Amino acid sequence: MNQHLSDKALFDQHKKRLKAEHRSTRYWQLLIFILFFTLWEIASRLHWIDPLIFSSPTKVGQSLIKNISSGDLWFHLRVTVLETFAGFLLGTFGGILIAFMLWNSRKLYHVLDPYLVVLNALPKVALGPIIIVALGPGYGSIITMGAIISIIVTCLVVYSAFREVDANYLKVLQSFGATKWQLFKEAVFPASLPAIISTFKVNVGLSWVGVIVGEFLVASKGLGYLIVYGFQVFNFTLVLYSLIVIAFIAALMYQAVDKLEKWLLKKI
């Protein structure tokens, strides 16, 4: 028998097996999805669960269609996504900027260290009422909530990544007489980029938390507001429908950042 052909046949077999494996995973995922919604629907119709509290997929679906066609969904969604995005950018880049300042001045880091530790340990959403009082009820305070929740942890993670850069890379640059900014630009920042990008992923999720909590507290629009409103008027179809939209959009954003990460990492 031809050895070369049999190698190729083996490889084909291996590929086929991988494909089958992949397909079976997909089937299971789909099955769980269908099972969950079917069970929910049945349980609701047969009153195994209280339909007033847990609603049902058809009611949520109807509400979804109604709100999409009326433009209502788009309105609330746009507000929340913009707030989340702004909070994410502010928290992430603010954190990186502070990390840079701490890296630039060892002294500053030592002085601020205990404050950063306290701020990091503090549950940031507890600052909500103060932020709202200070900045007024509106986009400003909600975006701040979305930012403040991630800024400190970003700063600490990125700072330690800056510190961990191999000193010999700096030595190479120093031997050419590099300035501190050149050290940062040529070695410290590019070497820390993977760590920075991985904070993006975490921060997307954190910004959602901050913004939703912010909307709980103060807003008159947005998905977080819809949840609170639905809760107050005991319209749990509205609550669940908002929840599903949030889950969907948050997952989409996470995927986008994930793609961005892969793309950026390939570039460097």
Place this chain on the structure above:
Amino acid sequence: MSLLKGKQLTHYYFNTSNYTKALENISLSVEEGAFISLLGPSGCGKTTLLSILAGIIEPTFGKVTLNEKNVTETQSEMGYMLQQDYLFPWKKIIDNVLIGPKIRKTLDNQTIEKAKQLLKDIGLSSVIDAYPSSLSGGMRQRVALARTLITDPSLLLLDEPFSALDFQTKLKLEDLVSALLKQYHKTSILVTHDIGEAIAMSDQIYVMNANPGRIHQQFEVPIELRQLSPFDARKHAKYQHLFDRIWEELNQLESTSIG
């Protein structure tokens, strides 16, 4: 005239719980075009001394001058090569070579051409646009050499640049470096713990002892060996003779430091 002079260099390292005297009262001078080796056991402060000579570390006491100027002002005349290549993995080979001119803001088309020529000279013209990760250890160290030479330093400081390579690559690279340095008429200081390498490559050898680091003795490499390439020098009769003398010396140093 001496190109580089170190006068009574003493250096301490401090941390919160302790201090160490890394170097004590080291004076040395290096003539233009000479190749000097600093030989000694690990922990004798060789790298510290080299960093001080390069102006990267400020010595606790003492002064280093290059062409009668303080080294901290003359960094543009220094080239530094480390134990490992420390090529930036996110930069292409050509950009790695050009990092020095970029830092000094002297990057122009002429420099880029020079870098390409230099890479060609060391047999790496085919990997100009590759990334360091696709190169072997020997190739990477050659790139690091090109990176050091591109700025045309009048003094080269080599910190065990061959120690992380396999033996065969190391011998080949020694020959290449030696030939290049002679060709460009460079003054060099090599730090090593490899006696053979020190003899094969240099004109003078300073043997150092540890705790604190001091220059213990100076050896002159016979003129016959200096004229040969490192590989051929290793086969010369006088090579073995000098090797044995230095070996004895190092052994004695070790036994006195233990006793």
